[in-house]
Amino acid sequence: xxxxxxxxxxxxxxxxxxxxxxxxxxxxxxxxxxxxxxxxxxxxxxxxxxxxxxxxxxxxxxxxxxxxxxxxxxxxxxxxxxxxxxxxxxxxxxxxxxxxxxxxxxxxxxxxxxxxxxxxxxxxxxxxxxxxxxxxxxxxxxxxxxxxxxxxxxxxxxxxxxxxxxxxxxxxxxxxxxxxxxxxxxxxxxxxxxxxxxxxxxxxxxxxxxxxxxxxxxxxxxxxxxxxxxxxxxxxxxxxxxxxxxxxxxxxxxxxxxxxxxxxxxxxxxxxxxxxxxxxxxxxxxxxxxxxxxxxxxxxxxxxxxxxxxxxxxxxxxxxxxxxxxxxxxxxxxxxxxxxxxxxxxxxxxxxxxxxxxxxxxxxxxxxxxxxxxxxxxxxxxxxxxxxxxxxxxxxxxxxxxxxxxxxxxxxxxxxxxxxxxxxxxxxxxxxxxxxxxxxxxxxxxxxxxxxxxxxxxxxxxxxxxxxxxxxxxxxxx
Amino acid sequence: xxxxxxxxxxxxxxxxxxxxxxxxxxxxxxxxxxxxxxxxxxxxxxxxxxxxxxxxxxxxxxxxxxxxxxxxxxxxxxxxxxxxxxxxxxxxxxxxxxxxxxxxxxxxxxxxxxxxxxxxxxxxxxxxxxxxxxxxxxxxxxxxxxxxxxxxxxxxxxxxxxxxxxxxxxxxxxxxxxxxxxxxxxxxxxxxxxxxxxxxxxxxxxxxxxxxxxxxxxxxxxxxxxxxxxxxxxxxxxxxxxxxxxxxxxxxxxxxxxxxxxxxxxxxxxxxxxxxxxxxxxxxxxxxxxxxxxxxxxxxxxxxxxxxxxxxxxxxxxxxxxxxxxxxxxxxxxxxxxxxxxxxxxxxxxxxxxxxxxxxxxxxxxxxxxxxxxxxxxxxxxxxxxxxxxxxxxxxxxxxxxxxxxxxxxxxxxxxxxxxxxxxxxxxxxxxxxxxxxxxxxxxxxx
Numbered sequence: 055x056x057x058x059x060x061x062x063x064x065x066x067x068x069x070x071x072x073x074x075x076x077x078x079x080x081x082x083x084x085x086x087x088x089x090x091x092x093x094x095x096x097x098x099x100x101x102x103x104x105x106x107x108x109x110x111x112x113x114x115x116x117x118x119x120x121x122x123x124x125x126x127x128x129x130x131x132x133x134x135x136x137x138x139x140x141x142x143x144x145x146x147x148x149x150x151x152x153x154x155x156x157x158x159x160x161x162x163x164x165x166x167x168x169x170x171x172x173x174x175x176x177x178x179x180x181x182x183x184x185x186x187x188x189x190x191x192x193x194x195x196x197x198x199x200x201x202x203x204x205x206x207x208x209x210x211x212x213x214x215x216x217x218x219x220x221x222x223x224x225x226x227x228x229x230x231x232x233x234x235x236x237x238x239x240x241x242x243x244x245x246x247x248x249x250x251x252x253x254x255x256x257x258x259x260x261x262x263x264x265x266x267x268x269x270x271x272x273x274x275x276x277x278x279x280x281x282x283x284x285x286x287x288x289x290x291x292x293x294x295x296x297x298x299x300x301x302x303x304x305x306x307x308x309x310x311x312x313x314x315x316x317x318x319x320x321x322x323x324x325x326x327x328x329x330x331x332x333x334x335x336x337x338x339x340x341x342x343x344x345x346x347x348x349x350x351x352x353x354x355x356x357x358x359x360x361x362x363x364x365x366x367x368x369x370x371x372x373x374x375x376x377x378x379x380x381x382x383x384x385x386x387x388x389x390x391x392x393x394x395x396x397x398x399x400x401x402x403x404x405x406x407x408x409x410x411x412x413x414x415x416x417x418x419x420x421x422x423x424x425x426x427x428x429x430x431x432x433x434x435x436x437x438x439x440x441x442x443x444x445x446x447x448x449x450x451x452x453x454x455x456x457x458x459x460x461x462x463x464x465x466x467x468x469x470x471x472x473x474x475x476x477x478x479x480x481x482x483x484x485x486x487x488x489x490x491x492x493x494x495x496x497x498x499x500x501x502x503x504x505x506x507x508x509x510x511x512x513x514x515x516x517x518x519x520x521x522x523x524x525x526x527x528x529x530x531x532x
Numbered sequence: 533x534x535x536x537x538x539x540x541x542x543x544x545x546x547x548x549x550x551x552x553x554x555x556x557x558x559x560x561x562x563x564x565x566x567x568x569x570x571x572x573x574x575x576x577x578x579x580x581x582x583x584x585x586x587x588x589x590x591x592x593x594x595x596x597x598x599x600x601x602x603x604x605x606x607x608x609x610x611x612x613x614x615x616x617x618x619x620x621x622x623x624x625x626x627x628x629x630x631x632x633x634x635x636x637x638x639x640x641x642x643x644x645x646x647x648x649x650x651x652x653x654x655x656x657x658x659x660x661x662x663x664x665x666x667x668x669x670x671x672x673x674x675x676x677x678x679x680x681x682x683x684x685x686x687x688x689x690x691x692x693x694x695x696x697x698x699x700x701x702x703x704x705x706x707x708x709x710x711x712x713x714x715x716x717x718x719x720x721x722x723x724x725x726x727x728x729x730x731x732x733x734x735x736x737x738x739x740x741x742x743x744x745x746x747x748x749x750x751x752x753x754x755x756x757x758x759x760x761x762x763x764x765x766x767x768x769x770x771x772x773x774x775x776x777x778x779x780x781x782x783x784x785x786x787x788x789x790x791x792x793x794x795x796x797x798x799x800x801x802x803x804x805x806x807x808x809x810x811x812x813x814x815x816x817x818x819x820x821x822x823x824x825x826x827x828x829x830x831x832x833x834x835x836x837x838x839x840x841x842x843x844x845x846x847x848x849x850x851x852x853x854x855x856x857x858x859x860x861x862x863x864x865x866x867x868x869x870x871x872x873x874x875x876x877x878x879x880x881x882x883x884x885x886x887x888x889x890x891x892x893x894x895x896x897x898x899x900x901x902x903x904x905x906x907x908x909x910x911x912x913x914x915x916x917x918x919x920x921x922x923x924x925x926x927x928x929x930x931x932x933x934x935x936x937x938x939x940x941x942x943x944x945x946x947x948x949x950x951x952x953x954x955x956x957x958x959x960x961x962x963x964x965x966x967x968x969x970x971x972x973x974x975x976x977x978x979x
Contacts, residue, residue: 085650086581111914113555114908157897161897161900163905163907164908209842216801217848220799223799331689332686363624363628364621364628376679376680399694433631434629434631437650438632438633440581444580
């Protein structure tokens, strides 16, 4: 007890001696450098590239097989095929059934996921390093030797058809689907959800899945990424054994998606959700591809507009007016130009007021950005960058980005400098190019009866009334 | 400390021959208390040049008074709006300009705040945390309360009212807990109580619950322990202590029969909620019920998933969870019917599977599968220092629940020591068919 009292007394003394000066915030020392671990690049016998990054903090390892074909490669009339193919990989593979695969993976304490995005597909394994040797054959079966059983296809089909019903019930799910359809239409792949539509889902056969898998999942079209508590020389023989004999069929020819035509005049769509207490808003148009030379100025611009808590949209709609829990904006960059959008869920009785504030900010960001605000945004992106490399799945997802978008090896080590090099002129220039509010599509999912009169009075753009069923159907709504 | 760990590990190895060779699960820390009563926990991890600063105030919605539900959470929002030496808006501006992120969360039992910064901004984070702990009221105003009241009402609209099935969890707690039990009302609060919250309530709540002696600070990341201790002493020594906080003394919560209710919502698919009152977090039965939830709905081979979603396909989804709280827990099973199927079909199948587990324990492999996953997840939780669920947050959580900050190995041992009959016994004791809540959400009739 005496010891404890003594310690507390000593602490109190120390505190009193250096009473802090709260007159101004403490100065920051020099920003720490992020030393990225090197990427060890190898090749298996079948030419499958392997990238290995050592990270020995925790006895885990992440192994991702990235296949460079995704939703963007869905054939016309078969929207949803890449997504369904990826989802079916672990529903039967090698000699195992769906249930046997799940049991084996879970028993190892592993996490094996199969997934796809617009630009790629991936099989990802996260496993305690002591179990890597047992888990890799399961992963290889799932990636290379899926069996696509008919019964499992029918089960996933029903699951996805039901998910569409559930999406119709949820205004937050309706708004991105309606917005994509309005901006890209029914023909361009970005205008339809990755999962596809009721009609395409009903038509898929196991032959469709087999063909997509055979065309896309090939060593010439894939990269194996390994991050974690492993040494390259020790892990390579394991990878060679499981993936090195994967036969290299002729590389599939996938044609790049066409650039979607840009919108030319503003249109406003109200998707009716009777009695909704909030209106879901999404405003924007066709943005930029990931390969844009304007990447860094756009990161800074979007951080200012709607990419951080202190961004103008969030400050206005949340902090100043209290119309929303949060508001933001985003350039969704893909192999082809993905959408730019500003978005929020706002209280129904303030829908028109909120729309007006969105446009005030979209127009406002076209004016020169004050120097202090520009510096804050650059620092937020640049100085926060190291935290994106903390866990092995952070590292492996950055490696995936390098593979999919063919970024140079030095890309992430130069990232911070590239952000800091962005000038005020560059931000103003990209704002003028990519933020043209008069041409934006505006989608509002909400209680039409109560919100339409005040929206109409704003005279933002011609108004179209749309039903939820229209949004999910295979027809144009624009 | 080393001796205790060795003993626990021996237990783990005996119980789990298949998961042998796992390295020790250990998070070394330094702990001390300031004169004002605040506990401080420091942990060094230099894997990236980042620091997680994490504060728990030992107050949650369970401490709220009648007519002011949702207040602990509304108060959390006000903590970001500035304090005596931090102008309104500066809290976020200063952190973003340093490359930092921040957030807060409120539940029944506690309110936690996180600031994640590059290591050169540690002192800035301590300045901001200490200023709002010491000087929040100096610049608090009715206008600030009004501003965040509107934001929180929109959070409620977004997360509950405009979300399919969003009202169900609120209704479920009302049915489970007696009206005078503090888990009866939702952390987000009732709209009319949010409307009634006043500036005077903020003053009273801060003085009562936000003193350093009712808080704990945990810092994990790329830090020097001695230098960080000095910085903490520098910034928090002038924060005055407050009166001790009386622990919440809840009335007994017992379900003595089946309570049924039906809600209507703007949805197309019916959903069934079954819920029971169960042992509080870390109490005997809590871990066994976690494993029961895994046996029931963890993965394709789990009892309920396999039967309802995989084999018969009468459900779109089924999930079970032991929702652990400091004053008590609830075990919930939630299933959504496929088109053309009913909640009665779901309930019959669920009850048959529960009855089967009451008759005979799960297979050894079934339980081991769940334990192996739990063990791997303990290591996955070791990777991040900051954010919700990072190491700083976990050290604080273990400290607050009484086991000491580095309770990781003991916590894991709660699971690895379980046998199939333990899980069976927990299901028999805590998930009886005749004392529970049955809540159904049905589609509104088309107008």
